Amino acid sequence: SDPDERIRFALIGLGWFTTERVxxxxxxxxxxEVSTVVSGSSEKADRVGDEAGAEYRLGYDEFHAGEANERYDAVYIATPNATHLDFVESAADFGKAVLxxxxxxxxxxxxxxxVRTCENAGITLMVGYRMHTNPAVRRMRELVREGFVGDPALVEGAMCQNVFEMISPDPNQWRLDADLAGGSALIDLGIYPLNTARxxxxxxxxxxxxxxxxxxxxxxxxxxxVSFEVEFExxxxxxxxxxxxxxQRSQFSVIGTEGRLTLEPAFFGEAQLTAERNGAKADFLVEPVNEEVEEFDYFADCLLSGRDPEPDGQHALVDMRTIEAIYESAKIxxxxPI
Ligand code: NDP
Structure with missing residues (x-):
């Protein structure tokens, strides 16, 4: 494709999701395309920058100082949760779109x-809820809308992993650090069934x-x-x-008065959709896609055509408020109420 019609990204944080998936x-x-990589390690920035074909390699201080910012159009932030705001503030100063x-x-x-920072600066903000791009999830959403399950009554969801096997054996990793993560099972994993239900x-x-x-x-x-129960409008x-x-467990079901839809696996790997209505089974064959390819191309297409991408910051705030309510509920x- 025409390189002028591409969004040049600065990738911030070269951890597993950035390097393995993005x-x-x-x-x-x-x-x-990747024009810039931003990392706390210059050795990693060089190695990953070479692999990704990134021309510019920045440390965090250089990024915040605005170095090479004419060389990228958008930033992708994949650092520990409590560090996202600082990167958004700098991106806003430079007028860059944020994923x-x-x-x-x-x-x-x-x-x-x-959200306020992006609104005040007039920059685009999208949040990386990859499940929204998943065709099995989208098909499930259409079927619910068309009344396949009758009146939806209940949602059942599970998202469990062994962090020490799946992510890292390190007991000091940020996912176990309250200040950097804001919580763990719920904010990192429970957010999947919560957001998918919404x-x-x-x-x-x-x-x-x-x-x-x-x-x-x-x-x-x-x-x-964590176990939690959410009541919807x-x-x-x-x-x-x-x-x-x-x-590991990764399952999501919508149970209605006339039918039931299940994704299993739901949140890891290729989501499989099965359906049952009044006792009869139906299989919906959905072509799998690469969720991150869909997500990045959709975001870029919105920027190039001047549309506002979804899910946006206001959408993400509803999850944040719900997560905070669940943590508060667990405490007291x-x-x-939300
Ligand atoms: P990693 O720990 O693998 O990577 C995070 C990277 O952030 C590090 O490698 C490091 O990059 C950088 N970093 C900056 N400051 C710190 C700090 N104080 N401590 C540790 N690392 C720091 O995490 P993930 O890639 O798994 O997660 C990153 C973000 O992406 C999180 O917000 C997570 O919730 C989200 N995520 C989303 C997924 C999805 O499916 N949408 C899946 C996985 C994660 P460097 O060494 O280059 O400086």
């Missing part, structure tokens, strides 16, 4: 600052309740397991579990 996706994308990883920040107050039901939470548990010594600061209840240190053992 850089290969950008290589496959039609509308994106920020979920959760938007570590707390609602900081996430609100992210997307599929096309409805927002009105109240939430939850319980957290942290039996393992490495979870002294954050939630290891439509009256649907979602009951979800998430764990940062348990056996009560249901919390």
């Amino acid at each position: 850089i290969p996706a950008i290589a496959e994308s039609d509308l994106c 920020c990883e979920k959760p938007l920040e570590a707390t609602t107050a900081r996430a609100e600052k992210v 997307f599929v039901l096309d409805s927002n939470p009105v109240s939430a309740q939850g319980t957290t548990k942290s039996p393992h010594e490495h979870f002294s600061e954050v939630d290891q397991h 439509t009256g649907v209840t979602a009951a979800c579990v998430a764990s940062q240190y348990a056996q 053992d009560e249901r919390i």
Whole structure:
């Protein structure tokens, strides 16, 4: 494609998601390229920069000082949750569009600052909820809208992993650090069934309740397991579990008066959709896509055509408020209105 019609990205934070998922996706994308990598390690910036074909390699201080900012159009932020705001503030100073990883920040107050900063600077903000690009999730959403399940009544969701096997054995990793992560099982993993329920039901939470548990010594600061229940505007209840240190589980169902739709796996790997209506099974074959290729090309297409991308910052704030309500509920053992 015409290189003039491409969005040049500065990738901020060269951790596993950026290197394993995003850089290969950008290589496959039609509308994106990596012009700049930003890292705390100059050795990593050089190595990853070479792999990604990035011409510019910056440290965090150089990025904040605005170095080479005429060389990129947008930033992609994939650093620990509590550091997103600082990068957004600099991107806003330089007038750059932002694609920020979920959760938007570590707390609602900081996430609100992210949104205000982007609104005040008039820059585009999209949040990296990759499930919105997944065709099985989108098909499920259409089927719910068309009444396949009758009236939706319940959502059941689970997202569990063993962080020490899946992510890193390091007991000092940021996902276990309350200041950097803002929490763990819920804000990192429970956000998947929560946000997918909002997307599929096309409805927002009105109240939430939850319980957290942290039996393992490495979870002294954050939630290891969470179970939560969210009530939606439509009256649907979602009951979800998430764990940062348990056996893997990745499942999401919408149960209605006439039918049931299930994604399993839901959030890891290629989501599989199965359906049952009045006792009859139906398989919906959906062509899988690379979620990150879809996400990056969609974001770039919005920027190139002057449209506002979704999910935006206001969408992400609803998750942040709900997550905060669930943490508060777990603390005081009560249901919390949102
Ligand atoms: P990693 O720990 O693998 O990478 C984070 C990177 O951030 C580090 O490698 C480092 O990059 C940089 N960094 C900057 N400041 C710090 C700090 N104080 N401590 C540690 N690292 C720092 O994390 P992930 O890639 O798994 O997650 C990054 C973000 O992406 C999170 O917000 C997470 O929630 C989100 N995410 C989203 C996923 C999705 O499916 N949408 C999946 C996985 C993560 P460097 O060494 O280059 O400076």
